[in-house]
Structures are given as structure tokens and as C-alpha cells.
Amino acid sequence: MLGNFLSLALVRASIRMATPLTLAALGGTVTMQAGILNIALEGMMLAAAFFAVAASHFFANAWLGLLAGVVAATLIGLLYAFFVVDLKGDTFVIGIALNIFAAGGTVYLLRSMFGVKGAFVSDRIRTLPDISIGLANVSGPIAEVLDGYSILTYVSWALVLAFSILFYRTAFGLRLRAAGEHPVALETVGVSTRRMRYLAYLGSGILCGLGGAHLSLGYLNQFAENMVAGRGFIALAATIFGQGRPLPVFLACVLFGAADSVAIRFQSLGIPPQFALMTPYVVTTLALWLVSRPRAPRVKEATAHMSTKEADAA
Amino acid sequence: MPGMTDPERVVEMEGITKQFPGVLANDHVDFAAFRGRVHALVGENGAGKTTLMSILYGLTRPDEGTIRVRGRAVSFSSARDAIACGIGMVHQHFMLVPSYTVAENIILGQEPTRRRLFLDMQTARERVRELSDRYGLAVDPDARIRDLSVGTRQRVEILKLLYRGLDILILDEPTAVLTPQETQGLFTTVRALAEDGRTIIFITHKLPEVLAVSDQVTVLRRGRVVGNVRTTDVTMKDLATMMVGREISLTVDRTPAAPRGEVLALRGVTAIDNRGVSALKGVTLEVRAGEIVTIAGVEGNGQTELAEVIAGLRPLASGQILIDGHDASRLPPRKRRELGLGFIPEDRMKTGLALEASVEENFIIGRHHSEPFSRRGRLNFRRIREHALELIRDYDVRTPGAQVPAKTLSGGNLQKAVVAREFSRGAKLYVVAQPTRGVDIGSLEFIHRRIVEMRERGAGILLISTDLDEVFSLSDRILVMYGGEITGEFRPDATSREEIGLYMTGTKRMNMRRSTTGVA
Numbered sequence: 001m002l003g004n005f006l007s008l009a010l011v012r013a014s015i016r017m018a019t020p021l022t023l024a025a026l027g028g029t030v031t032m033q034a035g036i037l038n039i040a041l042e043g044m045m046l047a048a049a050f051f052a053v054a055a056s057h058f059f060a061n062a063w064l065g066l067l068a069g070v071v072a073a074t075l076i077g078l079l080y081a082f083f084v085v086d087l088k089g090d091t092f093v094i095g096i097a098l099n100i101f102a103a104g105g106t107v108y109l110l111r112s113m114f115g116v117k118g119a120f121v122s123d124r125i126r127t128l129p130d131i132s133i134g135l136a137n138v139s140g141p142i143a144e145v146l147d148g149y150s151i152l153t154y155v156s157w158a159l160v161l162a163f164s165i166l167f168y169r170t171a172f173g174l175r176l177r178a179a180g181e182h183p184v185a186l187e188t189v190g191v192s193t194r195r196m197r198y199l200a201y202l203g204s205g206i207l208c209g210l211g212g213a214h215l216s217l218g219y220l221n222q223f224a225e226n227m228v229a230g231r232g233f234i235a236l237a238a239t240i241f242g243q244g245r246p247l248p249v250f251l252a253c254v255l256f257g258a259a260d261s262v263a264i265r266f267q268s269l270g271i272p273p274q275f276a277l278m279t280p281y282v283v284t285t286l287a288l289w290l291v292s293r294p295r296a297p298r299v300k301e302a303t304a305h306m307s308t309k310e311a312d313a314a
Numbered sequence: 315m316p317g318m319t320d321p322e323r324v325v326e327m328e329g330i331t332k333q334f335p336g337v338l339a340n341d342h343v344d345f346a347a348f349r350g351r352v353h354a355l356v357g358e359n360g361a362g363k364t365t366l367m368s369i370l371y372g373l374t375r376p377d378e379g380t381i382r383v384r385g386r387a388v389s390f391s392s393a394r395d396a397i398a399c400g401i402g403m404v405h406q407h408f409m410l411v412p413s414y415t416v417a418e419n420i421i422l423g424q425e426p427t428r429r430r431l432f433l434d435m436q437t438a439r440e441r442v443r444e445l446s447d448r449y450g451l452a453v454d455p456d457a458r459i460r461d462l463s464v465g466t467r468q469r470v471e472i473l474k475l476l477y478r479g480l481d482i483l484i485l486d487e488p489t490a491v492l493t494p495q496e497t498q499g500l501f502t503t504v505r506a507l508a509e510d511g512r513t514i515i516f517i518t519h520k521l522p523e524v525l526a527v528s529d530q531v532t533v534l535r536r537g538r539v540v541g542n543v544r545t546t547d548v549t550m551k552d553l554a555t556m557m558v559g560r561e562i563s564l565t566v567d568r569t570p571a572a573p574r575g576e577v578l579a580l581r582g583v584t585a586i587d588n589r590g591v592s593a594l595k596g597v598t599l600e601v602r603a604g605e606i607v608t609i610a611g612v613e614g615n616g617q618t619e620l621a622e623v624i625a626g627l628r629p630l631a632s633g634q635i636l637i638d639g640h641d642a643s644r645l646p647p648r649k650r651r652e653l654g655l656g657f658i659p660e661d662r663m664k665t666g667l668a669l670e671a672s673v674e675e676n677f678i679i680g681r682h683h684s685e686p687f688s689r690r691g692r693l694n695f696r697r698i699r700e701h702a703l704e705l706i707r708d709y710d711v712r713t714p715g716a717q718v719p720a721k722t723l724s725g726g727n728l729q730k731a732v733v734a735r736e737f738s739r740g741a742k743l744y745v746v747a748q749p750t751r752g753v754d755i756g757s758l759e760f761i762h763r764r765i766v767e768m769r770e771r772g773a774g775i776l777l778i779s780t781d782l783d784e785v786f787s788l789s790d791r792i793l794v795m796y797g798g799e800i801t802g803e804f805r806p807d808a809t810s811r812e813e814i815g816l817y818m819t820g821t822k823r824m825n826m827r828r829s830t831t832g833v834a
């Protein structure tokens with residue numbers, strides 16, 4: 001039974017589940033590097049999931065769906081940036097408001113645009129293609145594990161690498177991290193912290209857009225009310241768990257993705273679904289509890305610097 | 315000097331006015347600086363020096379006034395504009411990213427890159443080495459800022475400006491945190507930079523420094539220019555009088571100490587620093603009620619850790635600490651304060667105050683939970699306000715009000731706020747670290763008098779200072795700390811600065827094995 005439990009299907013499911021988490025968590029990572037805790041990952045993903053399905057349905061084209069999803073999440077990100085960076089709003093309050101806005105807004109649009117409650121399915125919706133990375137002929141376990149996922153899965157892996165380089169090997173990364181750690185210092189060498197933060201929100205929006213679109217077009221092929229179901233927050237947890245470093249964040253996402261697919265497997269083993277479905281959240285909570293202490297101060301420090309700066313600039 | 319052509323006026327500021335809520339920080343200020351000259355800017359805490367310079371550096375917008383740089387009218391909306399005009403500033407509170415290396419901090423904002431994207435750290439390191447060799451500013455490009463002493467951090471700040479090729483350099487109280495040796499080094503650098511044709515604006519509270527390093531002095535008082543003279547035409551007394559508007563006595567009157575019972579005892583105290591390196595290697599000392607014991611030493615020889623260990627902010631590795639006869643070795647800070655400890659930490663921004671909180675809130679920190687400020691868990695706001703107004707008056711803290719956030723206070727006023735809070739508690743023992751850093755001479759005189767007054771009221775005082783003037787004018791006993799150990803004990807009237815200097819640099823040491831109680 002154990003062998004059956006740890007089947008290839010389970011591993012593949014974990015990797016699949018990790019994809020939207022990874023994309024959104026990279027979004028959280030970009031903002032965290034700039035000294036912002038992005039609470040709205042959830043809302044951005046949800047908006048992206050909805051608009052991806054809607055556009056895919058209208059144009060019968062998955063790519064236009066993906067684009068619509070990214071645009072929707074990016075707009076929310078820029079709205080977030082405007083409220084927090086320019087109007088000096090509280091990141092938590094604005095973030096929670098945007099999450100509620102996205103939850104309510106998508107339900108409203110679901111009814112007014114498609115006249116349905118709960119979920120929207122249509123045979124016009126095109127899904128994102130699964131692709132082969134050329135391992136298919138190389139039979140064996142590696143190919144079985146790594147080949148044939150949605151294109152966004154491979155994109156997410158490439159992005160983990162790209163962001164590691166971006167943060168630690170480029171001039172842009174040096175400035176972005178300085179915006180997080182000591183914004184006033186960045187300001188005094190003539191780089192606009194505001195600009196860096198806007199760019200961070202922009203990047204976060206694009207990444208959450210990809211993550212959200214992947215949820216609705218990657219394997220489910222539909223939009224359901226509240227379909228993100230806390231994955232944005234799990235992604236945020238992964239961001240915090242990995243302390244804003246792309247590779248550890250990715251590993252956390254794989255762990256949480258595995259918890260997600262195990263939850264589904266538990267159900268098939270007859271464990272009451274109420275308990276089974278708790279698995280990812282329990283794992284996330286435990287993981288966060290384990291690492292919570294070292295991370296907490298830095299975000300606080302970043303906010304403190306931010307307000308010192310405001311005083312200086314006033 | 316008649317006959318000489320006037321050097322080029324590179325900076326001209328005219329009629330600069332800046333109003334902050336409740337304070338007129340600059341009131342029609344005129345200021346000019348010349349190529350190849352060092353220009354000192356002096357004035358009391360809150361006189362508006364930093365404000366004037368942040369206006370020149372584009373960080374603050376003036377309400378009125380014009381600025382010309384090399385004859386051209388400019389209007390800066392950010393530091394970027396000022397940098398483009400060749401203006402750079404070393405801030406009163408350093409602007410370095412702590413987790414970054416020296417080289418990363420220096421290049422930040424103007425990074426050398428490969429293929430216009432990737433950081434070229436190799437080139438960065440070479441440029442840093444080159445500049446540091448040329449101006450004798452020794453730094454290790456790969457060291458992390460958080461591991462460096464303040465003196466080194468300051469060299470990094472100056473290198474940052476030189477790397478950018480800037481030629482108008484503003485140094486805001488650059489010597490406040492330096493040791494005498496480091497200050498000498500800085501002066502050499504400053505003179506060399508001026509000789510190179512750069513313009514240097516130097517803010518300081520120390521009048522001997524003004525005389526030693528500057529060519530021209532501008533004095534501000536309460537936002538106005540009250541004097542603009544050639545350095546060769548003035549004496550220290552003139553400057554002091556101009557700054558404060560009254561005569562200042564540069565020494566403290568005091569009676570001999572009459573020490574009584576022991577209020578602090580350390581026995582073989584050891585501790586490690588943030589990097590895990592041994593910082594205190596068996597410190598044994600006593601402070602008695604009614605005496606001022608000074609720890610003299612070059613910054614970074616364990617004084618910071620010593621203060622933290624006594625305050626309960628850093629764990630002991632071994633040894634024992636007795637406060638007023640009670641074993642406090644393992645007690646949390648609050649318990650130690652209840653035993654009668656008062657603490658003025660060296661870092662007012664990080665440890666001394668809660669910058670986001672208001673001035674009045676800062677004044678009750680540590681006592682917020684007890685009478686008269688709180689009763690049965692409820693704060694008594696009226697009493698808190700009265701207390702704050704009292705301290706603001708008694709300690710001459712320049713602030714528009716008790717409710718403004720502490721972060722809006724000028725550097726010296728932040729320091730006065732910490733001193734006010736601690737000295738108003740009436741403790742039995744005070745650990746006082748660098749109490750007059752960045753404080754103007756009027757306030758320095760005031761704080762020194764308060765310290766002596768605390769002693770006269772029977773408190774024991776452990777003063778930690780790197781400033782030998784301070785050490786000699788206040789101490790009843792001097793202990794020298796070097797490499798985490800007490801290496802000498804002196805009476806101020808039976809020793810000299812030179813001798814203390816030899817102990818401070820580790821050239822000489824006494825055998826201090828026994829636990830001493832004063833010089834017999």
C-alpha cells in the first residue's frame with residue numbers, strides 16, 4: 001500500500017501542484033527583496049485565474065487567456081503599489097482589502113458575464129499545452145518524472161534560476177535588495193526607492209498572473225469561485241520560509257505542493273475529507289513555525305527604514 | 315589675504331528658508347563655499363545645519379531661496395540631481411547597507427557591469443583598492459559593513475563619494491564617532507582632498523576641529539546665520555559665544571569625590587560579540603556610590619559589549635555582575651532597572667529611543683508600566699504629558715512638541731532626550747556610554763554638569779567614553795580598556811593624556827589580576 005501511495009502519479013501531482021505556488025511565491029520574493037510583504041498574492045492569483053478563463057473562452061485561445069490573466073494581476077499589483085508606496089497605506093490593510101476585492105469581484109463578474117454561480121466551464125476554453133522537453137524517448141524514471149508538464153511548469157523552473165541571478169548577480173538586484181534593507185541609503189546614492197518598489201510590484205503582478213492563469217488553464221480548465229483557496233497565502237508562507245531566496249522558496253513550494261497532492265490521496269484512502277484537506281495548511285503552519293524567528297525582524301526593519309525615509313524626505 | 319584672487323565660488327545659497335511643522339529650521343540663510351577650501355558649519359543642536367545641507371544635497375526642498383552651483387542656478391528634486399552636479403554627502407547617520415560588502419556599498423547606484431546587466435565585482439574591487447590607496451583610506455573591499463567599526467564605515471562613506479568623482483563633499487559631523495587617531499587621519503584626508511581642488515563642507519560641534527581643519531566658518535543659531543568669518547580671524551571663545559549667544563565655560567567645576575558603598579561590581583566577566591569572538595576577557599571592576607569611573611579606550615575594544623552586559627542586553631559567558639549588592643548576572647533588563655540601574659546607550663537611534671514613537675512616549679519607556687504613568691494597566695496621559703513637558707524644559711530638548719515622533723528631532727536633541735529620560739529616573743547606578751556624541755557645546759556643558767550632579771546626589775556612574783577631554787574633565791578614576799580587558803587604572807590628577815594614550819593603544823599595561831577597589 002505504501003508503494004502505491006508513493007506512486008509516480010503522486011510525484012507528478014506534487015510537481016504540478018507546486019507550479020502555481022512557485023510562480024506566486026517568486027512574485028512574493030520580488031516584493032520581499034524590495035522590503036514589502038505582499039499580502040495580495042491570493043487576490044492577484046484569483047483575478048488572473050478568472051480573466052485567463054474569460055479571455056480563453058472569448059477568443060478560444062489559451063495564450064490570450066494567459067495574457068489577460070497577467071494583465072489583470074499586474075493591474076492589481078500596481079494598484080497595491082499606488083496605495084502603499086505613494087499614499088503610504090498600510091501594506092496589510094491594503095493587501096487584505098485587495099484580496100476581498102478580488103474574491104468579491106470575480107464572483108460578481110462570474111454572474112454578470114456568464115450568468116453562472118459556483119463554477120464556469122465551457123468547451124471554448126482552451127488550456128495551456130503540456131509540452132515535452134525531449135525526454136520522452138529517454139525512457140526511464142527521470143523522463144517519467146520530469147517530462148510532459150504544462151509549459152508554465154518549465155517556465156517556473158527557469159524563472160527560479162533567472163531570479164537567483166537577477167537578485168544576486170546584477171546591478172538591478174543590488175538596488176532592489178538595497179531598497180529592502182536600507183531604502184534611505186539607496187535614495188542618498190540617487191536611486192529612487194519608489195521606482196524600485198513599483199518595479200517589484202510589477203514583477204509580482206506578472207508572476208502571480210502566470211500562477212493564477214496556470215490554476216485555471218493549466219489543468220482544471222475552468223474557473224470556480226475562490227478557486228485559489230489559500231494558495232496565495234501558502235505561496236506567501238513559502239516566500240517567508242525561503243527568506244526571499246529563490247531556490248529555498250522553490251523547495252518550500254515543492255514541499256507544500258506535495259502536501260497538497262497528498263491531501264487528495266488521503267481522501268482516496270478513506271480519511272474524511274475535512275481532515276485530509278487540512279494537510280497542506282498544517283504542513284505550511286508547521287514549516288513556518290520552524291523558521292519564523294529569523295525572518296521576522298527583517299521585514300519590520302525594512303518598514304521602519306521606510307518610515308524614517310519618509311520623515312527625511314518630508 | 316589681499317592681493318590673492320578670490321577662489322571660485324562653487325556653492326552659493328541665498329535666502330534659504332525651510333519651515334517644518336512648528337520649527338523654522340532655516341530662516342533666510344546665505345551660505346557660500348569655495349573651490350579648494352574647507353568650510354566649517356557650526357551651531358547648536360537643532361540650529362538647522364543638517365537641514366541646510368540636505369537642501370543642498372536635494373533631499374529636502376526649501377520653501378524659499380536660490381542655489382547656484384559653479385555659477386549656474388539649480389533646483390534639485392532628489393539626491394540624483396545633486397550628484398549630477400558633483401555634490402556628495404556623508405550623513406550624520408551613515409547610509410550603508412549593513413549586509414552588503416564594502417565594494418557593493420561603494421558602487422551601489424553606479425555599478426560597473428558586464429553586458430550592461432551583470433555586476434562586475436572584479437572591476438568594483440579594483441576601483442575601490444585604487445581609490446583607497448590613493449587617499450590612504452584603508453578598507454577591505456570584501457568585508458561586510460555590519461562587521462566594521464564606525465571609523466572604517468566612515469572611510470567607506472568617503473570612498474563612496476570619491477568613486478562617484480564628486481568634488482563638493484558635505485561631511486555631517488564626521489568626527490562625532492571617531493577616536494582621536496581616526497580624527498587625525500580624517501583631517502589628513504580632508505586637507506588632501508581640498509588641495510586636490512575639492513570643496514569640503516564640514517559640520518562639527520568640536521571647536522578645536524574647526525580651528526584645525528577649516529579655512530572659513532559659518533555659524534548658525536536657531537535657523538539664522540549669526541557669523542561668517544575666516545578661521546584665522548577667530549578664537550574658540552568667539553565661536554562658542556556666537557553659537558550659543560552667551561559665554562560658555564569649557565570646564566566643569568567639581569568637588570572631590572566622596573565615594574561610599576559599592577553599587578556595581580563585575581567579577582571576571584566574559585562575553586562574546588556578535589560575530590562570536592571573545593569581546594570581554596575577564597573584566598573585574600567596581601563602581602561605588604558617589605564616584606564617576608570612566609572606561610577610556612579606543613572604540614571596539616569591548617566597551618560596547620561591556621555596557622550591554624551590564625544592561626542585560628548581552629548574555630554573560632561567565633563571571634558575575636552585582637548591582638547594589640544583588641546578583642544580577644542572569645536578570646532581564648527590567649529587573650536590573652528595578653535594582654537601580656540607569657542606562658544611556660551609545661546608539662541613541664537603535665537602542666536609546668523608539669524613533670517611531672512620540673517624544674512623550676519615549677520619556678516613559680521603562681516606567682510605562684508603573685505609577686504615576688499607569689495605574690491598573692491604564693496609562694495616565696495627562697501625567698505623561700506633564701512629565702514630557704517638564705523634561706523638555708529642564709533638559710532643553712528642542713522639539714516642536716511632546717507628541718511629534720522622536721525621529722523628527724535633530725541628532726543632538728535625540729541624545730538629550732535619552733539623557734533626560736534616564737537621569738529623571740533617579741537611579742543608583744548609571745552606565746553612560748558616549749553621552750555627548752554629536753551634542754553641541756552648550757548641551758555638552760549641560761550634560762556634563764548633570765552627570766556630576768547625579769554623582770553628588772549619591773549615584774555611582776560608569777562612564778564609557780572615547781573622548782579624552784571628557785574622560786579627564788569628569789573622572790574620579792580612569793580605567794583603560796584594551797582588547798576586552800582592563801589594562802590600567804589611574805587617577806586623573808596623577809596621570810597624563812600621553813600615558814593613557816599608551817595604554818589605550820596597547821603599548822603599555824598594568825598587572826590587573828587582583829580585584830581592585832579604587833587606587834589606594
Ligand SMILES: Nc1ncnc2c1ncn2[C@@H]1O[C@H](COP(=O)(O)OP(=O)(O)OP(=O)(O)O)[C@@H](O)[C@H]1O
Nearest residue numbers: 311334339359360361362363364365722724725726
Ligand atoms: N523631517 C523633519 N520634520 C520635522 N522637523 C524637523 C525635521 N528635520 C529637522 N527638523 C527640525 O528642524 C530643526 C533643525 O534640525 P537639523 O537637523 O537641521 O539640526 P542640526 O543643526 O543638524 O542639529 P544637530 O547638531 O543636533 O544635528 C530641528 O528643530 C529639528 O527638530
Ligand SMILES: [Mg+2]
Nearest residue numbers: 364406724725
Ligand atoms: Mg545635524
